[in-house]
Amino acid sequence: MSQTPSGALEARIARLEAIEAIKSLKARYWYCCDSKDVEGVRDCFLEGPIEIHYDGPVELVNHRDRLHEVFKNVACQTHIVEMHHGGPPRIEIHGPNDASGRWGLVYHLMDTKAQTISVVGGYYDDEYKRVGDEWLISKARFKVCSAVTYGWKDAALRLLHSGPSLPA
């Protein structure tokens, strides 16, 4: 039997735990987005200066307290239903408190007022910091690779939504 020092094993376990914690954080972030839970989204980000940069109509956000405003103006409209579907990531742990990750995303945005459905594919380049026992997002940049908008007004299309904030 090898006599690997337990400290060396512990460092390897800690790395795997950090990767799992970051994956779980990102899953929680998307769940909060789809649930229009703005407080929950905010709590996924570092307190203090951050960078959130999403391609499209959303400006650079540099503090998590500004997210409320962004969400209110876009996602939290009752005629908007979103679906964030993440793909497999590459997480890199750079130090005990520093990590980065790249994630694929397929994003559906349904606008019941404009009667359109957009399907967007792209990739996040994220950075993460650990504060105490918790990993948080410190940077998130999303780049669109492909985007299609379907109109259902004139097409053989029917929307059956039951999103969390939709009018009856």
Next chain:
Amino acid sequence: MSQTPSGALEARIARLEAIEAIKSLKARYWYCCDSKDVEGVRDCFLEGPIEIHYDGPVELVNHRDRLHEVFKNVACQTHIVEMHHGGPPRIEIHGPNDASGRWGLVYHLMDTKAQTISVVGGYYDDEYKRVGDEWLISKARFKVCSAVTYGWKDAALRLLHSGPSLPA
């Protein structure tokens, strides 16, 4: 070098192994669904009382032996092609034999008789039990967040399917 007792390290490894086993279980479950492999689906669930509750036309199922019936009436029709595409999960290990998890899902249902394609987004809230060395699903609740049905009869749409149980 730290002198962490090996028992403490082992508990941390066991937690990571449990998370991986549960992820693998859920991947197997979806693969069996898409393959119309009812026995395979059944074997993902605990023997004894369980709860499966999916939004929609499927009633509460409280034993894995009742799944056969449900599948026969819905998924295993030759005119139905399904695609279950899971997203990143949050798995929580509550004890050596108890866990829970939340998973995003994008689900496509193609009905070649009705000539429609439905795209459904939603989330599972699952519970898992370990029996011997094997993790099994003891509760699964799926809530729909968004659902769109496309008709292709009158639209510029062409279905090229090669699903496992489709007629030639």
Next chain:
Amino acid sequence: MSQTPSGALEARIARLEAIEAIKSLKARYWYCCDSKDVEGVRDCFLEGPIEIHYDGPVELVNHRDRLHEVFKNVACQTHIVEMHHGGPPRIEIHGPNDASGRWGLVYHLMDTKAQTISVVGGYYDDEYKRVGDEWLISKARFKVCSAVTYGWKDAALRLLHSGPSLPA
């Protein structure tokens, strides 16, 4: 406290690390595909004889240096935008240098010349080898489960693409 030998713990950690490395490899592979980075795709495969077998128009490929040709003829056309969105895998580690995995995939192919969008669902059955510290793909077989092609010429559909190699 248990007195598990550190060598036994190390083997369990190494297994989890191998699983994570393979997941990360596959995420990198898909990212390179979507970025039309042929060199990057090539570097995900083993040097020497391999097997890549994808349902559809792509022939069996038995060396990673032949991928360039395949990509040039299909994916790297400027009128083709692709999106590879992987699902949760089942990874099995068979030995220190041998593993296999099954992955779901939802694949979008947008052809701006033919004015069609195809959405394909299917599963990969992969094999992996470790060479030095690096896991590489030695076999990849992709089977289509479902495929739909939408035409947008005559439908209420608008394509807003910003893919990496698209004409302005």
